[in-house]
Amino acid sequence: RNLRRWGLCGKHHLQNPGRYQWSYQTLAKITMESMFRELWKNAVKEYPKLSFYNLVKSEMSYEPYLDLISHSAKRSIAKLRASNHRLNCETGRYLPSKNFPSYNSDKDNMVWRKSCKTCCAEEGKDLPHLPFHTPIIEDEQHVLVTCPKYHHLRLNMRDEIKSMVIAWDTQELHHLFDASHIRDFSKFVKKVFDVRF
Helix, strand or coil: CHHHHHHHHHHHHHHCHHHCCCCHHHHHHHHHHHHHHHHHHHHHHHCHHHHHHHHHCCCCCCCHHHHCCCHHHHHHHHHHHCCCCCCHHHHCCCCCCCCCCCCCCCHHHHHHHCECCCCCCCHHHHCCCCCCCCCCECCHHHHHHHCHHHHHHHHCCCHHHHHHHHHCCCCCHHHHHCCCCHHHHHHHHHHHHHHHC
16 A cells, blocks of 8 residues: 555656655655565564564664663574574474474474473473363563563562563563663563573
8 A cells, every 4th residue: 555655656756857856766765665664564464483573563663772782682682572582482393392202293292392391390291182281381471471480580670671571561562672671671581591591
């Protein structure tokens, strides 16, 4: 829809070059940028691996975490946003589990490979085939909000950050990545990753 509007606008500018102050180069730049933004938005929404990224990023723009001085904090935030980490929700999709090495293609066992080893420590060995038992998946939300392994780190967070993390409001989650919160949040994420990996 936007692409068609830009195309019509461009056609009108080309047919009436004297009436507008924009140069052809400026018009081409604006048109290409608009097309790229539209393609980016569609591509990001279609890729299931980027479900967490879609919660924290709605528009293509510069991100405050890029201004962090600490390279390791920057890397931790980038890995969290893009789900480019080694939490079991990611590695369980393709790595065999020690408990279930022979079930690599079985969908039910894939769920168990994605489970939190802290919260499902012993039960994973005996319960994967029971239909009424669902494991706790080790995803970004579980690790940052509920997993007891990281409780001591949550206690040391600034109250404002802690309340946003614990509330886990998907409409407000992107505020954790704002310039006013990113430094403290990145320290927390880095500590979580240090403990986990």
